[in-house]
Amino acid sequence: MNSRSSDQKSGQLVLPGERLGVIEEFVPNAGTYVENGVIYSKVVGRTLVDFSSRRVSVHPLNRGAGVPKVGATVVGQVSGVQNDTANVRIFKVGNKELSGVFTGVLHVSDVAMKYVESMFEVCKAGDILRAMVISDKNRTYHLSTKDKELGVVYAFCTNCGHMLELKRQGMHCQNCGRIEKRKTALDYAK
């Protein structure tokens, strides 16, 4: 109808609700939505117009909202351990720090490929843990550490609270000499 939508180019700063074009001329991609055949931006960001594939997307400029999704790697602090489960307060999803925390649950059967007897030999309250979200059913995030890269990244002594060091015989506390067990990630304390 009018020509104002044809002068699109990449790198323009757009706000939510800003018109980007019509579906006849572009394929709407990430950061956009379509209403009545018109493509609008839904975030604050810069436009990215790919003229070869006729795709238009908006790359968000602000931090953006982060929520744990199935398949995402998350980092959290263990808030409590029972015999067969541990509760984790997730504070980081991917590389994004969250403003609040989401609660996740790690079950013994999801800790490692091999059989694990008890959750107490996997992690303790206060430890920092890296895990993957495997399900968000039943109103909770279910976590898994079944990977070399996943597991405890920082562990603390239950006796004196000092950080544990990874030794051959297990997790060793330099302060009080206590030895504990953890399911550590490959890059523990790095």
Next chain:
Amino acid sequence: MNDKPEKLIDKKGVRLDGRKPDELRPIKIDVGVLSNADGSAYIEHGKNKILAGAYGPREVHPKHLALQDRMLLRCRYHMAPFSVQERKSPAPSRREVELSKVIRESLEPSIFMEYYPRTALDVFVEVLQADGGTRCASITAAALAVADAGIPMRDIVVACAAGKVEDTIVLDLMDEEDKLGSADVPLALMPNLNAVTLLQMDGILTVEEFEQAVNLAIEGCKKISAIQKETLKAKYVDVKEVEE
């Protein structure tokens, strides 16, 4: 308080503060003023001073409030005890509870609620100084706070009021006109989609007057929206310059 003025509008059509009937009060907006909130905005609309902060999406507590298919939007409109001439009790009044609901319902259509199921988005609106039309200024600030938090939105909601003062339809009523005038029509708009998300009326208007007031309010909304968008864009232009 000072005595009741004899005339709210003089013969030349000039209002108490020297505005024309279709003129807005001076507006100043800031975004990203709070470092602890995910998104925030501050608006000075005439003598109104309003601060809005948005948090989320975050885990819902208590958990039974969580919605399985979409995000929960919670709004709190609150007036500071020092925001009005006579000290206002800090406890939420009936009016504040209603305005919280009104702000929530006017923002809801603009946000993609279904993207973040089982989470909550909390919007806090604090009125530091009130001078009529706080609900509209609050909506304008709250929408900016949500956009600043990076929540996907259909449009940035903007709100403005029109009303009737001594048989004249005027734009953007201030406190005295609101109290002594005969009608008030607050309206919230999604300017790009041209959709109204809030429309209220207090007082009595004929159908023609109502139509005139609504059109005037929409014009006002569009003017405020331009300021609103300019502010939001300016924030990111500044950020980029700092990075370079």
